Amino acid sequence: MKHTISLFDLPAPRQNWIAVASAEHARRGCAVPQQGFMQVCHGKCAPLKRVQPGDRVAYYAPTVTLGGKDRLQSFVSIGLVQPGVPYAFDMGGGFVPFRRDVVYVPAQEAAITPLLDSFEFVQDRTRWGYSFRFGLFKVSDADMRLIANAMQADAGLLYLA
Template identity: 35%
Template structure:
């Protein structure tokens, strides 16, 4: 059964993942990634543009489908070996501001989870955001 997930990551890091065809959540932890299965969908929510910066973004910034079977580890920097999953990203998309998402009837049940790095959402909630993000090709 297909599940729908949100990862909370700065837009700068989301863009790296989209470019490289991978996702990474919770500072590279393996557990959250392995909760997702091949064929599941992932929305990225970006509270900020850059992780170390204070400039707020508060928008959903990417959407994709998990295309592999399990997390794998990479060396990103010396002494940093995060886990990733391969993702096929839907492109092009536009950012969906949090103000728009607040209009969805399930918003309140997910709002407090945005401080966590990874969580499951309903298909209805996912599709609502995805529709807002689609751009005409």
Template identity: 35%
Template sequence: MVKFWVGVVSENHVKRGVKGGFCQVCHGKGGPLKRMKKGDYLLYYSPKVALDSDQKLQAFTAVGKMKDDRVYQFEMAPDFIPFRRDVEYYQPVRSCPIEVARQHPDWKTYASQLRYGHFEVSRDFFKSIFTYMKID
């Protein structure tokens, strides 16, 4: 059964993942990635433009589908070897502001989960955000 997920990641890190065809969540932890399966979908929510920035964004910034079930480590620096998954990203998309998400009846449930960095959402919520993001 296909599941739908949200990953909370700064926009500049999302862009790096989209360009490279991979995802990372929760500062490179493997556990959240292992919960997702081939064919599952991921919406990225970016609270900020950059991790070390005070510049807020508060928008959904990318959407993709897990290519396979492989979770692997990738050395980004000698002291940082995060876990990744390969993702097929839907492109092009436009960002979906948090104001749009707040209109969905499930938003109150999900808003409290943003601090966890990775969580499952309903198909209906996913479709609502994805429909807004698609550029035809």
């Protein structure tokens, strides 16, 4: 059984991250309760080392499928990074990406478009997608709260209250 974070385990200050993946891949990470995980940047380890236990992560999906033309542009999951370090996971077929454990909170998928004018990280509305090209980037507490509210996630479970 995996360790889950209690209020007393959380480091301060917590950071907030947006991870980018297709909805199909992001949904796979939160499909099994209490066995959630995150993978970023096609399974690279280095970006996951920047993420720490207690940090919040929201997954943004530009498309439904990897490389697909099936545009989604929505946040699909949100949760808390668990204790531990990135670890390799054999998905078969020679693909061994790195993961971190995450406990996802119940949430509804939410379109990004209605939020764009309120985000602090969006400097230029005409180029709002630029930050997402990095696959993983930090955002403010205010931006994470905005995402959590749009997803109807319990802010208390994310220690945002």
